[in-house]
Amino acid sequence: xSSKETILQSIRRYKKExxxxxxxxxxxxxxxxxxxxxxxxxxxxxxxxxxVMLEDKSHLDEAIRAIAxxxxxIVCNVxxxxxxxxxxxxxxxxxxxxxIDLAIVRGEFAVAENGAVWLDAATTRHRALYFLAQxxxxxxxxxxxxxxxxxxxxxxxxxxxxxxxxVSGPSKTADIEQSLVIGAHGPKSGYVFLI
Amino acid sequence: xxxxxxxxxxxxxxxxxxxxxxxLWFVRxxxxxxxxxxxxxxxxxxxxxxxxxxxxxxxxxxLETFEKNAKAKGIQVHWAKDAEEHNRITLQILNLHNAxxxxxxxxxxTEECHLNPYxxxxxxxxxxxxxxxxxxxxxxxxxxxxxxPAIHLKKEDVSKTFHEHIGTEEGNNxxxxxxxxxxxxxxxxxxxxxxxxxxxxxxxxxxxxxxxxTNEGNADLGATIPKVHIASMGIEKIIPRLExxxxxxxxxxxxxxxxxxxxxxxxxxxxxxxxxxxVIIVDNGRSPIxxxxxxxxxxxxxxCGACMNTCPVYRRSGGFSYEATIxxxxxSTLEPCKNLAKHKTLPYACSLCASCSNVCPIRIDxxxxxxxxxxxVVKAGLLDKKKERALGFAGWLFQHPKVLDFCGKMARKVVxxxxxxxxxxxxNAWGEHREMMDFPEKSFKELYVERQKRKxx
Numbered sequence: 004x005s006s007k008e009t010i011l012q013s014i015r016r017y018k019k020e021x022x023x024x025x026x027x028x029x030x031x032x033x034x035x036x037x038x039x040x041x042x043x044x045x046x047x048x049x050x051x052x053x054x055v056m057l058e059d060k061s062h063l064d065e066a067i068r069a070i071a072x073x074x075x076x077i078v079c080n081v082x083x084x085x086x087x088x089x090x091x092x093x094x095x096x097x098x099x100x101x102x103i104d105l106a107i108v109r110g111e112f113a114v115a116e117n118g119a120v121w122l123d124a125a126t127t128r129h130r131a132l133y134f135l136a137q138x139x140x141x142x143x144x145x146x147x148x149x150x151x152x153x154x155x156x157x158x159x160x161x162x163x164x165x166x167x168x169x170v171s172g173p174s175k176t177a178d179i180e181q182s183l184v185i186g187a188h189g190p191k192s193g194y195v196f197l198i
Numbered sequence: 199x200x201x202x203x204x205x206x207x208x209x210x211x212x213x214x215x216x217x218x219x220x221x222l223w224f225v226r227x228x229x230x231x232x233x234x235x236x237x238x239x240x241x242x243x244x245x246x247x248x249x250x251x252x253x254x255x256x257x258x259x260x261l262e263t264f265e266k267n268a269k270a271k272g273i274q275v276h277w278a279k280d281a282e283e284h285n286r287i288t289l290q291i292l293n294l295h296n297a298x299x300x301x302x303x304x305x306x307x308t309e310e311c312h313l314n315p316y317x318x319x320x321x322x323x324x325x326x327x328x329x330x331x332x333x334x335x336x337x338x339x340x341x342x343x344x345x346x347p348a349i350h351l352k353k354e355d356v357s358k359t360f361h362e363h364i365g366t367e368e369g370n371n372x373x374x375x376x377x378x379x380x381x382x383x384x385x386x387x388x389x390x391x392x393x394x395x396x397x398x399x400x401x402x403x404x405x406x407x408x409x410x411x412t413n414e415g416n417a418d419l420g421a422t423i424p425k426v427h428i429a430s431m432g433i434e435k436i437i438p439r440l441e442x443x444x445x446x447x448x449x450x451x452x453x454x455x456x457x458x459x460x461x462x463x464x465x466x467x468x469x470x471x472x473x474x475x476x477v478i479i480v481d482n483g484r485s486p487i488x489x490x491x492x493x494x495x496x497x498x499x500x501x502c503g504a505c506m507n508t509c510p511v512y513r514r515s516g517g518f519s520y521e522a523t524i525x526x527x528x529x530s531t532l533e534p535c536k537n538l539a540k541h542k543t544l545p546y547a548c549s550l551c552a553s554c555s556n557v558c559p560i561r562i563d564x565x566x567x568x569x570x571x572x573x574x575v576v577k578a579g580l581l582d583k584k585k586e587r588a589l590g591f592a593g594w595l596f597q598h599p600k601v602l603d604f605c606g607k608m609a610r611k612v613v614x615x616x617x618x619x620x621x622x623x624x625x626n627a628w629g630e631h632r633e634m635m636d637f638p639e640k641s642f643k644e645l646y647v648e649r650q651k652r653k654x655x
């Protein structure tokens with residue numbers, strides 16, 4: 004008998020019946036924030052990131068330059084940003100991204116309750132870009148803000164193979180005596196621009 | 199050694215014990231603030247419990263659905279009935295790719311399987327990439343907490359360890375400096391790795407993908423730079439639908455560290471370009487717990503560590519005193535399920551205060567389980583002989599009220615006049631760490647009779 008069959012048989016032998024059914028929708032009304040940007044901004048600040056609201060795309064380059072003056076190697080896959088013509092897809096392996104100072108990437112939508120932004124790697128050749136870059140700027144359409152994770156997961160699907168990640172602020176750790184240090188292995192800062 | 203002896207060792211350093219207690223209480227307070235910021239918190243906990251209970255009752259079906267959907271996404275699925283098979287499968291995959299350098303992110307399952315020593319024995323370098331895990335790996339220690347693996351160490355300890363192993367400045371205890379040094383050291387490891395191994399927080403049956411949550415981004419780097427990603431999961435990690443993640447992601451980080459969500463919540467649904475992704479589904483003694491009358495809910499655990507942070511015994515005795523892969527209240531119920539004789543002291547590492555059950559995001563009845571385990575210990579004849587005799591005598595005494603009255607009277611008259619050397623002997627376990635209570639002049643029974651008489655007159 005294969006291990007798969009052994010395990011499944013053992014589960015069938017021991018499992019208990021339960022009247023618990025899978026909940027359809029929520030038994031409660033999840034939080035709804037009146038001012039989504041304000042809540043998103045507060046949540047993101049609490050995890051070490053920063054949210055910036057921009058009127059339109061025309062000031063995007065300028066605004067990013069202002070916070071990343073020293074960045075030399077920039078990768079950018081956001082329409083309307085001309086700081087780099089390199090979108091990171093020309094490299095054969097993710098190892099070539101190790102020298103990237105700043106990644107400017109497109110976020111699909113943002114979640115107000117926890118400052119997270121959904122990044123869908125469908126258009127990003129190397130998933131590692133989100134984590135290897137020293138700094139990251141995520142650009143999101145300001146109409147794409149939701150209150151909670153319940154709304155967030157309604158917008159996500161995995162019909163095909165792929166990869167996606169919720170990013171909430173920069174990489175961080177508190178493994179040394181509970182002292183918060185921003186910039187563990189991934190990006191050392193986490194800006195989100197809403198346009 | 200059992201928990202009492204190991205705890206006694208830990209508490210010898212009084213200052214450090216207080217420091218450990220405070221460090222964890224600080225995390226517990228953060229958890230309280232985070233949970234109170236969500237008005238529907240209790241409804242979320244009930245929903246999480248309902249989803250998990252339903253899933254466990256249909257676990258075989260969900261696992262098969264997961265396998266089918268994962269395969270459709272190009273993920274290779276393996277089944278391991280025990281730790282040995284899990285390690286063997288891992289090694290086979292590594293050998294297939296001639297892999298010699300591995301980066302691994304935090305996974306309590308691979309700790310449970312003792313994967314590191316197994317791979318090292320076969321000439322493979324395994325680097326734990328979570329900062330806390332790397333620190334204890336250098337020190338050849340196991341993790342003392344499931345979320346905060348190096349919580350037992352002070353920054354001076356970390357500084358010394360890093361000085362020895364990665365050449366940081368001697369005596370520089372600055373956490374930022376030490377973290378940056380580890381960052382540089384581990385970046386090289388990430389970039390040089392042949393294969394990345396991660397744990398799994400959730401495996402989604404409907405979509406056939408796995409989700410891994412970290413703050414540091416180490417699992418994410420480890421699973422996206424090398425061509426091959428191996429994710430190891432216990433059978434209980436399955437959840438039915440993507441939308442169920444809304445419930446669990448809202449609960450997990452708030453319960454664990456008081457954050458609204460982890461920095462990274464990675465959804466892996468297929469390999470990287472030109473690469474391979476493997477998922478190993480491991481039983482290793484879990485399935486029999488499904489059928490247990492009292493303990494089946496323990497399988498609903500999402501490993502947030504909230505029960506440890508709140509536990510008055512864990513905070514004051516440290517993770518190592520449990521001598522188990524998973525310490526704290528959840529470990530004290532899971533480990534005796536698998537080996538009662540080995541872990542017979544763990545159900546007693548508990549004051550039955552029920553704080554663990556109250557903070558558990560999945561509403562696991564932890565303190566009830568520990569109470570039931572104690573009864574199992576007695577039934578199995580594993581109780582400490584001293585305790586067994588004392589309890590046996592007490593049981594007899596309470597069944598003989600006249601003798602009890604007499605003994606009580608004698609004790610109240612005699613004990614207050616006994617010299618210390620007669621009172622505090624090895625027979626008196628209560629007095630080992632405590633002063634004896636003051637004996638009252640009269641018993642409750644006597645006071646009650648007097649009161650009734652007064653009322654009548």
